[in-house]
Amino acid sequence: MTDTNANASGSAISVVLVGGGRMGALIASTMEAQGGFDIMGVYDENNIDELDAAAPAADLAVDFSNKAALPHVCAYVRRSGCALVSGTTGYTADEIGELRALGDASAVIHSANYSLGVAVLRRLAAQAARALADFDIEIVETHHNQKADAPSGTANILLSAVDPAGEKSVTYGREGMVGARPAREIGMHSLRGGTVAGTHDVHFFGPDEEVCLTHRATSRQIFVNGAVACARRIAGAKPGFYTFDELMFGEG
Structure with a gap:
């Protein structure tokens, strides 16, 4: 794969953006500021149907919208053959499977x-879970009061990091006489309020000690920077379904 500011022809990377919200606006302004991109259109709930047949073919689609847009995004990628950077959260396993299938072509x-710091947190959490195998694990995520899905996609990434085989039960909050905490349980807690861009804590509780790993985002720009960096790389990549680590670090 390549890491350039242009497509194979040497011109700017043509882009369609799916999602006209705050993330979409930040991605557009960052691409325009950095250069090397040509934004051909923005599609949201007001004109999403146009993706299916009317939107121009671009080198790249960037989707930070809502899961309801997935059928339109998939139709556009299949029609145009473009690369796709997807940051939409809340997908089911079947919906992720639809995205994976796009990687065939x-x-x-x-x-x-798309934060570099979160990628590091995920690795540290996985290492801590292996080293502290008998410790109790609790994951706490905090976001602004407009976030629609819970738990966050990042919290689910961290859950997979500390329990890659899915062997433990997950408790989403607790209420009432729940009794003693089972040993093989992971607690997942979602806080919502204000304008918090995103905070994630992974707690490991052992006898007489606690380890807590924290990532705190102070603005959405960190996610935008990572997404735009991925956009440059994937525009010149071979077909396939890539992870963030594969695309940014050359490893899984």
Whole structure:
């Protein structure tokens, strides 16, 4: 794969943006500021149907919208053959499977979080879970009061990191006489309020000690920077379904 500011012809990377919200606006302004991109259109709930047949073919689609747009995004990628950077969260396993299937003919990346710091947190959490195998694990995520899905996609990434085989039960909050905490349980808690861009804590509780790993985002720009960096790389990549680590670090 390549890491350039242009497509194979040497011109700017043509882009369609799916999602006209705050993330979409930040991605557009960042691409325009950095250069090397040509934004051909923005599609949201007001004109999403146009993706199916009317939208111009671009080198790349960038989707930070709502899961309801997935059929339109998939139709556009299949029609145009473009690469796809997807940051939409809340997908089911079957919907992730639809994105994976696009990788048979196009270069596709889906990540719930495009922050370099979160990528490091995931690795540290996985290492801690192996070293502290008998400790109790609790994951706490905090976001602004407009976030629609819970738990966050990043929290689910961290859950997979500490329990890759899915062997433990997950409790989403607790209420009432729940009794003693089972040993093989992971607690997942979602806080919502204000304008918090995103905070994630992974707690490991052992006898007489606690380890807590934290990532705190102070603005959405960190996610935008990672998404735009991925956009440059995937525009020149071979077909396939890529992870953030594969695309950014050359490893799984």
